[in-house]
Amino acid sequence: MKTFTYARADSAEDAVKAGGRFIAGGTNLLDLMKLQIETPDALVDISRLDLARVERREDGGLSIGALVPNSDLAAHPDVMRDYPVLSRALLAGASGQLRNKATTGGNLLQRTRCAYFYDRAMACNKRAPGSGCAAIGGFTRNMAILGASDHCIATHPSDMAVAMRALDAIVVTLSPDGDRRRIAIGDLYRLPGTTPQIETMLAPNELITAVELPPAPRGAQLYRKVRDRASYAFALVSVAGIVAMEDGVIAHAALAFGGLAPMPWRDPDVEAALIGQPASTTAFEAAADALLAGATSQGDNGFKIPLARRLLIATLRDLTGDAA
Amino acid sequence: MQFTINGERREAEPDIRASLLDLLRNDLGLTGTKKGCDHGQCGACTILVNGRRINACLTLAVMHQDDTIVTIEGLAEGDALHPLQDAFVRHDGYQCGYCTPGQICSALGMLDEVAKGWPSHVSPVLDTVTLDEAEISERMSGNLCRCSAYPNIVDAIADVAEAQA
Numbered sequence: 395m396k397t398f399t400y401a402r403a404d405s406a407e408d409a410v411k412a413g414g415r416f417i418a419g420g421t422n423l424l425d426l427m428k429l430q431i432e433t434p435d436a437l438v439d440i441s442r443l444d445l446a447r448v449e450r451r452e453d454g455g456l457s458i459g460a461l462v463p464n465s466d467l468a469a470h471p472d473v474m475r476d477y478p479v480l481s482r483a484l485l486a487g488a489s490g491q492l493r494n495k496a497t498t499g500g501n502l503l504q505r506t507r508c509a510y511f512y513d514r515a516m517a518c519n520k521r522a523p524g525s526g527c528a529a530i531g532g533f534t535r536n537m538a539i540l541g542a543s544d545h546c547i548a549t550h551p552s553d554m555a556v557a558m559r560a561l562d563a564i565v566v567t568l569s570p571d572g573d574r575r576r577i578a579i580g581d582l583y584r585l586p587g588t589t590p591q592i593e594t595m596l597a598p599n600e601l602i603t604a605v606e607l608p609p610a611p612r613g614a615q616l617y618r619k620v621r622d623r624a625s626y627a628f629a630l631v632s633v634a635g636i637v638a639m640e641d642g643v644i645a646h647a648a649l650a651f652g653g654l655a656p657m658p659w660r661d662p663d664v665e666a667a668l669i670g671q672p673a674s675t676t677a678f679e680a681a682a683d684a685l686l687a688g689a690t691s692q693g694d695n696g697f698k699i700p701l702a703r704r705l706l707i708a709t710l711r712d713l714t715g716d717a718a
Numbered sequence: 719m720q721f722t723i724n725g726e727r728r729e730a731e732p733d734i735r736a737s738l739l740d741l742l743r744n745d746l747g748l749t750g751t752k753k754g755c756d757h758g759q760c761g762a763c764t765i766l767v768n769g770r771r772i773n774a775c776l777t778l779a780v781m782h783q784d785d786t787i788v789t790i791e792g793l794a795e796g797d798a799l800h801p802l803q804d805a806f807v808r809h810d811g812y813q814c815g816y817c818t819p820g821q822i823c824s825a826l827g828m829l830d831e832v833a834k835g836w837p838s839h840v841s842p843v844l845d846t847v848t849l850d851e852a853e854i855s856e857r858m859s860g861n862l863c864r865c866s867a868y869p870n871i872v873d874a875i876a877d878v879a880e881a882q883a
Contacts, residue, residue, distance in 0.1 A: 400778070421777075465836065475845075481844055491860045
């Protein structure tokens with residue numbers, strides 16, 4: 395590990411002015427620092443800031459402090475009752491030990507687990523901009539089928555962020571100049587394009603302080619994840635689904651996907667194919683067609699296209715109960 | 719910097735890059751906690767910090783000023799083994815034993831999580847926990863045993879959980 399300076403911040407305001415990489419849970423950053431994939435000159439320890447509370451908002455939604463550990467969030471009574479898709483997504487990720495350390499803010503910003511990003515002997519535009527992408531034409535089983543570019547085909551690894559995308563979460567940040575921003579989670583992430591090293595729209599030293607959830611959505615919620623092992627593995631494909639039926643038709647649908655793309659994926663065309671339709675195989679297949687219209691196989695990951703289709707249809711069947 | 723380890727106040731001046739695992743093993747002579755993968759994948763380094771199980775390899779020692787740390791060395795009372803240690807012996811919950819300190823510390827933290835009512839990925843409902851074999855396996859999935867002593871590890875933990883219930 396390259397050496398660095400270390401300072402513990404006493405407040406969020408101090409942290410953003412300190413000019414270093416933020417560290418809280420550290421489970422992803424330290425992993426990458428040991429491999430010298432991340433080599434920060436300065437670490438700013440934010441782990442003791444007062445950002446670990448879950449609070450009810452005036453509008454009936456929830457405010458989740460950026461330092462709330464994944465395990466506490468999954469087991470929070472309000473989250474289990476009103477946002478079970480979020481509890482389920484969190485519980486589907488990592489291990490008990492990691493969830494005890496990993497934070498809400500850090501989970502959103504975790505880096506890809508692409509094997510070529512992790513291997514410093516390999517070309518990777520995300521790790522070393524301009525060096526190329528050894529994943530393209532390589533072993534592509536885990537790579538993206540949506541949203542990738544000729545410069546990067548890595549996927550975003552988070553389960554939590556997929557549920558938050560379906561829940562229309564808002565990411566609250568603090569900038570060094572004192573500005574606070576509220577960013578829709580769909581706007582937080584950037585697709586790789588020609589600059590895969592830039593993964594979010596956050597500015598340097600901008601700190602995520604909280605994540606806000608709107609009031610509990612109507613309808614049923616499910617998180618389904620397909621992976622190579624029954625536990626403790628990243629998603630090959632996952633779906634966070636929220637569907638409400640009214641008068642025999644789908645009145646509300648929110649569907650977000652993990653394992654498919656460089657960001658937690660959500661496509662309005664998928665939901666448009668469902669809303670106003672009775673729950674039926676025809677409607678579900680139309681939704682899957684919409685999701686996968688732009689899907690591209692890199693070879694080894696071609697199986698994700700039928701897998702995503704089947705997972706979406708099965709999840710929609712479960713969400714709509716006996717209606718289909 | 720100072721912290722409490724196994725009930726004892728300790729001081730150390732760790733290298734800024736040292737993980738809590740390296741501090742325990744190299745600076746404090748507490749070699750019961752094992753280094754397996756050093757990347758949070760195997761769980762051999764599992765310890766309790768402020769009552770919660772974590773991977774000691776994935777946290778910087780300098781971030782633990784004033785924390786309360788429990789390692790495998792802190793579980794027995796004199797010659798009297800902790801119930802989990804005793805159960806692992808009785809159920810033959812190991813072969814080579816390298817993962818065992820991490821398994822036992824992880825099980826200790828896990829049983830506390832169950833007592834708090836925390837659900838898991840395999841819980842049929844979120845608000846009630848019944849600790850069966852599937853639950854134990856899921857909750858212990860962050861601890862690998864390359865000898866594959868898993869059935870006996872699960873039995874040992876189930877034994878202690880039943881005794882506590």
